[in-house]
Amino acid sequence: MKNTTLNDVTSCLSDYDPDALPVRHAQRIINDFITPVGAIEQVALRSALDRVLAADIISPISVPAHDNSAMDGYALRGADLSESSATTLKVIATVYAGRPSGIVPQAGECVRIMTGGVMPEGCDSVIPQEHVASISETAITINPGTIRTGDNRRFAGEDLMAGSAAIAKGKIIRPADLGLIASLGIAEVPVMRRLRVAFFSTGDELRSIGEPLEAGCVYDSNRYTLFGMLTRLGCDIVDMGIVRDDPEALEQALRTACENVDAVITSGGVSVGAADYTKQIMAELGDVTFWKIGMRPGRPLAFGRINSNGKSAFLFGLPGNPVAVMVSFYFFARAALLRMMGAQAPQLLVKARSAGALRKKPGRTEYQRGILSTNEHGEQQVRITGSQGSGILRSMSEANCMVVLHDEQGNVAAGDLVDVILFEGLV
């Protein structure tokens, strides 16, 4: 099969301009160019947490397997209940959870039953014991109108029917999914193999923690944010350190990465100020394009596929500025890596009122860092975390969400609704 080239993909866009590319176009090109890795492995259920499910889970049994009681009380036949006067029923047995009784109550009879106990044949309702008007050793009395036929009965298969799809392929497995799979008695599940991702930083001004910081130098923070973001995404990571501004070192690093992983992420060296050899080497190693994206932060981005010794890997050349690297990762690399893993994990936008006015030029997407909270009217409000320069990593660290100001959007007035993406949820 012929590999799709970036040219094939970009030629579908009539107004493609690599020097002024809207975010949505860049996202679409990346999505169309990326191919899933496809390799599957079988793991024990607990090890499947946070992994991508590789095949639909079909329920081998019905859950629950029997009609059962939702309450501790008395199982009865609804037809026995009088609408106008008290009903007295004879108690003929006790049914415990996990111990089906085989008892079949006749008209005028009931059984004492525990929560989860299998409903005796013929019984269709359960009265909770605290709602019974009077209880003796052998009989109970129920006042009219206390319960309706069908109350407090759980049906066989009401959670899952045997043969039905329990969880769809592509889902990232969360705690509830582990429980659901366990409820089906399944011990092992097929998951996509972990994606292998290598990353390195470029720049002669960078120093690693532990090294002295000479004049004009900065500590390399991007390798730590990338480590965190890739680890959270469930990737197997290869941290290749800092690569000097040197053509041979860069080519060697890209080749080594390419031969060992599914995707390579670099930071720095992709803007106009960068030495031309970066672009030249990336381009020589495969099919790589360089964009200026209509967004802030994160304007420059290199994207494509590189090859070395018969191996190939997708390449994301992210900008060097510490906030830009994170924003480009979250809004381009993340979706691409998830697609490579075969995962379904859309980002959720919610609305919140902007606490202050925001300046915004139409014609580019801005990702401002915000703190979402509840205002005095009980509404969701978001305020920006101070200075939004793309070198100010504190703006990310203090934030609990990203405010997305879309391409066509202009200035925002205090109180206007804006779109927000939360960093963390409940699960």
Ligand SMILES: Nc1nc2c(c(=O)[nH]1)N[C@H]1C(S)=C(S)[C@@H](COP(=O)(O)OP(=O)(O)OC[C@H]3O[C@@H](n4cnc5c(N)ncnc54)[C@H](O)[C@@H]3O)O[C@H]1N2
């Ligand atoms: N004339 C222009 N200059 C710049 C443009 C432009 O369009 N025209 N774009 C600006 C934008 S936007 C960005 S983003 C940067 C991106 O440049 P590079 O990707 O080439 O990155 P560098 O120049 O190597 O670094 C930028 C900045 O970030 C610091 N940095 C880099 N790597 C790290 C790291 N691993 N840890 C911490 N800090 C890092 C680096 O020291 C620089 O200060 O270009 C603009 N310029």
Ligand code: MOO
């Ligand atoms: O893309 Mo640059 O993102 O503003 O620093």
